[in-house]
Amino acid sequence: MDILHRIGVRTSSPEQVWNALTTVDGLARWWTEDTTGSAEPGGTLLFRFPPVGGFDMEVVEAQPGERLTWRVVDGPAEWVGTTIDWRLRQDDGWTIVLFEHRDWREQVEFMNHCSTKWATFLLSLKSLVEDGKGAPAPGDVQISDWH
Amino acid sequence: MDILHRIGVRTSSPEQVWNALTTVDGLARWWTEDTTGSAEPGGTLLFRFPPVGGFDMEVVEAQPGERLTWRVVDGPAEWVGTTIDWRLRQDDGWTIVLFEHRDWREQVEFMNHCSTKWATFLLSLKSLVEDGKGAPAPGDVQISDWH
Numbered sequence: 089m090d091i092l093h094r095i096g097v098r099t100s101s102p103e104q105v106w107n108a109l110t111t112v113d114g115l116a117r118w119w120t121e122d123t124t125g126s127a128e129p130g131g132t133l134l135f136r137f138p139p140v141g142g143f144d145m146e147v148v149e150a151q152p153g154e155r156l157t158w159r160v161v162d163g164p165a166e167w168v169g170t171t172i173d174w175r176l177r178q179d180d181g182w183t184i185v186l187f188e189h190r191d192w193r194e195q196v197e198f199m200n201h202c203s204t205k206w207a208t209f210l211l212s213l214k215s216l217v218e219d220g221k222g223a224p225a226p227g228d229v230q231i232s233d234w235h
Numbered sequence: 236m237d238i239l240h241r242i243g244v245r246t247s248s249p250e251q252v253w254n255a256l257t258t259v260d261g262l263a264r265w266w267t268e269d270t271t272g273s274a275e276p277g278g279t280l281l282f283r284f285p286p287v288g289g290f291d292m293e294v295v296e297a298q299p300g301e302r303l304t305w306r307v308v309d310g311p312a313e314w315v316g317t318t319i320d321w322r323l324r325q326d327d328g329w330t331i332v333l334f335e336h337r338d339w340r341e342q343v344e345f346m347n348h349c350s351t352k353w354a355t356f357l358l359s360l361k362s363l364v365e366d367g368k369g370a371p372a373p374g375d376v377q378i379s380d381w382h
Contacts (some may be wrong), residue, residue: 091239093354094347096379184381186347200241200333207240207354211378231358232243233329 091189091203095210096182097217102153104217105183109156109174118222126175127164132161137225140235142168166198185210201234238336238350242357244364249300251364252330261312262319263280265360265369279308284372288382290314330364332357347380360377 098104108114115133116123122136124182129150136142143163148171150156156174160167175186187210192199216222223229244252255261261379262280263270269283276284283289295318297303303321307314323335334357339346355376363369370376 090238090342091350092342092347093351094344094379095351095382096381139265179380184379186344186348195237195239197241197333200239200259202336203238203350204242204269204357207351208358210351211355211376214378229358232241232331233326234241234243 089192089195089201091187091192091206092204093185093187093203093207093210095185095187095214096179097185097214099183099217100181100182102176102178104181105176105185106153106156106211108216110150114216116224118224120228121173122196126189133158145172154158164198165205166192166194166196169193185213201232204231236339236342236346238334238339238346238353240334240350240354240357242332242334242361243326244332244361246330246364247328247329248347249323249325249330252323252332252360253300253303255360255363257297261363263371265363266356267372267375268371280305292319311345312337313341313343314341332360348374348379351378 110127112123112127114190120135120137122138125132125134127133127147129147131147133145144161145158146161148157148159153235154176158172160170170192171190173188173190177184208231212222212224255265257274259270259274267284269285272279272281274280274294278294280292283357291308292305293308295304295306299308301323305319307317317339318337320335320337324331336353355378359369359371
């Protein structure tokens with residue numbers, strides 16, 4: 089069971105999207121301001137969403153401008169062991185971002201929540217590259233009682 | 236393979252969300268302005284997105300304020316035969332909406348697109364009930380080259 093998304097970012101090369109996905113500063117500008125750790129392959133990124141916790145992700149694969157894979161090594165039980173896969177491609181004036189959060193073990197309500205929440209963060213990534221401003225936590229879009 | 240989402244709408248009862256899902260006028264205010272047909276159980280709803288086409292949905296089940304199921308009877312090949320299931324429940328001041336677009340046959344790129352697009356339409360539904368104004372097509376949020 090996978091969460092799937094696709095956005096297109098209006099930009100002339102995948103470089104800006106790639107930088108937003110593979111640098112601590114870039115990640116902090118669209119996902120959560122409280123991002124630390126190492127974004128290099130083999131490193132571990134620590135994403136925190138005070139006060140509720142967060143995720144530790146190992147950077148498993150990084151093919152510049154094309155593909156990035158993280159594995160969740162710590163966080164909510166439902167997330168640990170899942171994989172987050174990013175594929176980029178350039179189509180004329182668009183960087184197409186294919187996002188897949190793979191291998192959920194159970195189709196729990198939290199998975200529904202995370203799917204919608206990922207969509208809002210992908211739109212935050214799009215805004216960051218297109219307009220210079222994302223909406224990372226704690227200023228992220230609230231979608232429900234679960235934030 | 237299913238598309239899953241969850242939103243919470245700040246409202247004191249599921250009634251407004253239910254009306255937005257089960258009347259032609261309500262659907263036209265958050266999904267597509269070009270909505271026609273019958274929203275009654277056994278009826279068929281016609282959702283159109285000029286100029287690209289649309290979907291015909293049979294209303295399979297409707298338990299007021301709790302559950303609604305549509306089956307796609309015409310539209311893009313990937314959609315025909317899939318099921319769209321809505322479950323509502325009231326948690327204090329929130330109507331929780333669990334959305335599932337079920338039984339996709341293949342994990343195609345179009346499924347990624349539809350997943351992200353559904354998220355934006357669910358947020359449009361939330362805005363309609365909370366603020367009185369949704370963002371139905373043709374004024375919907377553009378997420379990519381595929382609109």
